[in-house]
Amino acid sequence: MTSPTPRRLRRAVAAAVVAVMLVPAMAAAAAPARFTDVPDSHAFLEEITWLAQQEITTGYSDGTFRPRSEVTRDAFAAFLYRLDGSPTVNLPADSPFTDITPTNTDFYEEIVWLSQQGITKGWKVNGGTEFRPFDTITRDAMAAFLYRYKDEPSVTLPSSSPFVDITPTNTEFYDAIVWLDKTGISTGWSDGTFRPFDGVTREATAAFFYRLEGSPPVVVPANIPKSFTVKGAGFGHGVGMSQYGAQGMAVDGYSADDILKHYYRGTSVSSVNSDKEIKTEIFGSGSDSRDRVVMVVRSPGSSATTGGQWRLMFYDEGDAGEHTTWTGKKDEKLTIIRDVRPNGDNEIVVQRADGTRQRATRQLQFHWEGTGFYQSASSEDPYVQLLKTNGDRASHGDYRHGRMVIRIPSETYPRLIVSNWTELNSEYLYGIAEMPSSWNPEALKAQAIVARGYALRNMQTYSENCVCHLYDDTRSQHFTGWRKENEGTDAYYGKRWVSAVDATTSSGGRDGRVVKSGSAIAQTYYFSSSGGRTENSEDIWTAQLSYLRAVDDPWSLESRNPNRAWTRSLTQSQAASIFGLSNVVSIKVTSRTSDSSMAAATKVTATSSTGQTKSITGPETIRSRVVGGKSPWIWSFTAKY
Known part of the structure; x- marks a missing residue:
C-alpha cells in the first residue's frame, strides 16, 4: 500500500483542479443525459446525477441507472477507482487474488488498484486469498472500503453505538461504521439500525460517494421527455x-x-x-385546388354503344346563351383546364379525347342522361366522375343527379x-x-x-x-x-x-x-362523438344559441364507438413546435369548459426546462393543433422518457 500522505496530497491537488475547472467546464458542455428511471421525485436525484457527471457511472445502454439494483464487489472497486481519478496501475506479474485474472473480470485493473491501496484485503482461504468479485458488497464492507479509502482517519469511539444493531464485538468494522456515522456519510435507517450485512444498492452507493466528497453543488439537468402520450375521448367539435x-x-x-x-x-x-x-x-x-380536372360519364346500363350520353355547353361573358354545344357518350374523357391568356385573363379550355379544343370565358354547363336536364326519360343510371390527370379520383364522390357548372370565379x-x-x-x-x-x-x-x-x-x-x-x-x-x-x-x-x-x-x-x-x-351542428357530455355553443365557438346546450351523452362512451377512448403520441419536437418552446417537460390541461370531469379542454399549457410556459387556448384550436383534429375532450398528457 502506498503512503497515505501522497494519496491525500494527490487527491487534494485533483480536488483543487476540479474546483477550478468545474464551473467553466459545466458552462461550456451540454448537461449529461438524465437516466430514464431516475425521475425528479427520486430521493437521490442529485447524488445519482453527480455520480454520472463525475463519470463514475455511465448507467446502462438502455438509458437506465437501475437505482435499486445491488452493487457487486468488483463494480464497487470500479466506482472507487474512478472516484480517485482512474490513476495509473502497475499490474503485478501475478494476481493478488486467486479468483481474479485479467480475463475473468472487466475490472481486473480496478481490483488490483484496490488491493495495492490497502482498501481491500479479501478472504484468506487454503491456497491464497479470494476477492469474490461477484458477491454483493455488504454495508459493513462498504464502510470499511470507504474508511480505508480515506486513509483510516482517527475516530473517537462513542460510549454507546450510534446504531442499535452494531457493537464493537459483533462486527470487525465497528470503527469504520462509527466514522461513517460521524461524517454523515451514512445515517442508517429510521429504526436506528445500520443493517451491516444487507447489500448496498446503486442509489445508496451514489449517496455515500456524494457525501464522502462533501456533498458538492449539483446542477441537475432537466429531464426532457422523448414524447408525450395524450389520452382523450370523442371525435369532433362537440356541439349539437x-x-x-x-x-x-x-x-x-x-x-x-x-x-x-x-x-x-x-x-x-x-x-x-x-x-x-x-x-x-x-x-x-382547399386540397382540390388545381388548374385542370378530367370529367367522364360512366354508365352501368345495358346499352354498350349509346349509354351515358351527355352534352357540354360553353358560355362567354355577355352571351345570352351558349355559343357551342358538344355531345358525347360514356367513357370519353374531357380534360378541363384553367388557361391564363397573355393579357392575364382566365379562360376555361376543354379538350376532347381526339384533341379537339374549345374555350369559354364565362362558364360551362354539363348535362348527362337520365337527369332532369337531359334525356330525363332514360332508364340508364349514368354518373359523372372527376379524375386527376393520373387517373386518381379528384373529388369525394360520383354524381348521378343534377347538373355541373364549371367556372373560374x-x-x-x-x-x-x-x-x-x-x-x-x-x-x-x-x-x-x-x-x-x-x-x-x-x-x-x-x-x-x-x-x-x-x-x-x-x-x-x-x-x-x-x-x-x-x-x-x-x-x-x-x-x-x-x-x-x-x-x-x-x-x-x-x-x-x-x-x-x-x-x-x-x-x-x-x-x-x-x-x-x-x-x-x-x-x-352535429359531430361524431363526445367524451360523455356535449358542449355549449359559446364554449366551443362564440355565439350563444339557446338550443345548443351541453347535455349528457353516455351513448358516446359505449363499446360501439372506436373513439370512446383514444391515445395519441406527440414527439418532443412536435410538442416544442406546437407550443413554440425550445423544449417541453410537461403539458397540462389548465382550464375546461366546466368543472365536470367530462368537460372539454379550453386551455392547455406546456412548460419548458427553464420554467417558461406557453398556452394554447380555445377548444377548436386545441383540437386542431394539439391532437390532430380528434376532439377537445383531453384527459391527460403523460411524459415518456
Missing part, C-alpha cells in the same frame, strides 16, 4: 347532436324526434318547404371550380355520407333531418368564389353523391339511407322535416 349518441339512443328505443329534442334543447321538429336547388362545390378549393380568385347543382330533398340528401347506412333507421332519420336543416340554413347565403351554398367536405357536410346512394351490393345500404331520407319528407317530396327553434330553422 352526437352521431354515436344518436345511434345509441336509437338502439335503446328512442325515436328520431326524441334524439333531436335531446341534443337540441327546447326545439321542435316539423316540416317546411324544401323543394329547392342546392349548389355544392365538389372540386376547386374571378381574376382575384383564379381557381377552376366544379359545382354540382341538385334538388335538396331527392338528390342532395341522398348523397350525404355523414352516417353509416347500416345504422338504426331512427338514427338515420335524425341525421337526414339535421342535414336538411343545416343545408337550408346555409342556402340563405351563396358564394361566387365556390359557386356554391355548401362544400362537399367537413367545411360543410360530407357529400359523395351516387357513391352513398348506390352503396353496397345492389345498393343495399344506399337504399336504407334513401329510405330514411324519404321518411322525413312529405307532400310528394316537396316538404321536409327540420329542427326548429321557435319559428326559425335551428342551426343543427
Whole structure:
C-alpha cells in the first residue's frame, strides 16, 4: 500500500483542479443525459446525477441507472477507482487474488488498484486469498472500503453505538461504521439500525460517494421527455347532436324526434318547404385546388354503344346563351383546364379525347342522361366522375343527379371550380355520407333531418368564389353523391339511407322535416362523438344559441364507438413546435369548459426546462393543433422518457 500522505496530497491537488475547472467546464458542455428511471421525485436525484457527471457511472445502454439494483464487489472497486481519478496501475506479474485474472473480470485493473491501496484485503482461504468479485458488497464492507479509502482517519469511539444493531464485538468494522456515522456519510435507517450485512444498492452507493466528497453543488439537468402520450375521448367539435349518441339512443328505443329534442334543447321538429336547388362545390378549393380536372360519364346500363350520353355547353361573358354545344357518350374523357391568356385573363379550355379544343370565358354547363336536364326519360343510371390527370379520383364522390357548372370565379380568385347543382330533398340528401347506412333507421332519420336543416340554413347565403351554398367536405357536410346512394351490393345500404331520407319528407317530396327553434330553422351542428357530455355553443365557438346546450351523452362512451377512448403520441419536437418552446417537460390541461370531469379542454399549457410556459387556448384550436383534429375532450398528457 502506498503512503497515505501522497494519496491525500494527490487527491487534494485533483480536488483543487476540479474546483477550478468545474464551473467553466459545466458552462461550456451540454448537461449529461438524465437516466430514464431516475425521475425528479427520486430521493437521490442529485447524488445519482453527480455520480454520472463525475463519470463514475455511465448507467446502462438502455438509458437506465437501475437505482435499486445491488452493487457487486468488483463494480464497487470500479466506482472507487474512478472516484480517485482512474490513476495509473502497475499490474503485478501475478494476481493478488486467486479468483481474479485479467480475463475473468472487466475490472481486473480496478481490483488490483484496490488491493495495492490497502482498501481491500479479501478472504484468506487454503491456497491464497479470494476477492469474490461477484458477491454483493455488504454495508459493513462498504464502510470499511470507504474508511480505508480515506486513509483510516482517527475516530473517537462513542460510549454507546450510534446504531442499535452494531457493537464493537459483533462486527470487525465497528470503527469504520462509527466514522461513517460521524461524517454523515451514512445515517442508517429510521429504526436506528445500520443493517451491516444487507447489500448496498446503486442509489445508496451514489449517496455515500456524494457525501464522502462533501456533498458538492449539483446542477441537475432537466429531464426532457422523448414524447408525450395524450389520452382523450370523442371525435369532433362537440356541439349539437352526437352521431354515436344518436345511434345509441336509437338502439335503446328512442325515436328520431326524441334524439333531436335531446341534443337540441327546447326545439321542435316539423316540416317546411324544401323543394329547392342546392349548389355544392365538389372540386376547386382547399386540397382540390388545381388548374385542370378530367370529367367522364360512366354508365352501368345495358346499352354498350349509346349509354351515358351527355352534352357540354360553353358560355362567354355577355352571351345570352351558349355559343357551342358538344355531345358525347360514356367513357370519353374531357380534360378541363384553367388557361391564363397573355393579357392575364382566365379562360376555361376543354379538350376532347381526339384533341379537339374549345374555350369559354364565362362558364360551362354539363348535362348527362337520365337527369332532369337531359334525356330525363332514360332508364340508364349514368354518373359523372372527376379524375386527376393520373387517373386518381379528384373529388369525394360520383354524381348521378343534377347538373355541373364549371367556372373560374374571378381574376382575384383564379381557381377552376366544379359545382354540382341538385334538388335538396331527392338528390342532395341522398348523397350525404355523414352516417353509416347500416345504422338504426331512427338514427338515420335524425341525421337526414339535421342535414336538411343545416343545408337550408346555409342556402340563405351563396358564394361566387365556390359557386356554391355548401362544400362537399367537413367545411360543410360530407357529400359523395351516387357513391352513398348506390352503396353496397345492389345498393343495399344506399337504399336504407334513401329510405330514411324519404321518411322525413312529405307532400310528394316537396316538404321536409327540420329542427326548429321557435319559428326559425335551428342551426343543427352535429359531430361524431363526445367524451360523455356535449358542449355549449359559446364554449366551443362564440355565439350563444339557446338550443345548443351541453347535455349528457353516455351513448358516446359505449363499446360501439372506436373513439370512446383514444391515445395519441406527440414527439418532443412536435410538442416544442406546437407550443413554440425550445423544449417541453410537461403539458397540462389548465382550464375546461366546466368543472365536470367530462368537460372539454379550453386551455392547455406546456412548460419548458427553464420554467417558461406557453398556452394554447380555445377548444377548436386545441383540437386542431394539439391532437390532430380528434376532439377537445383531453384527459391527460403523460411524459415518456
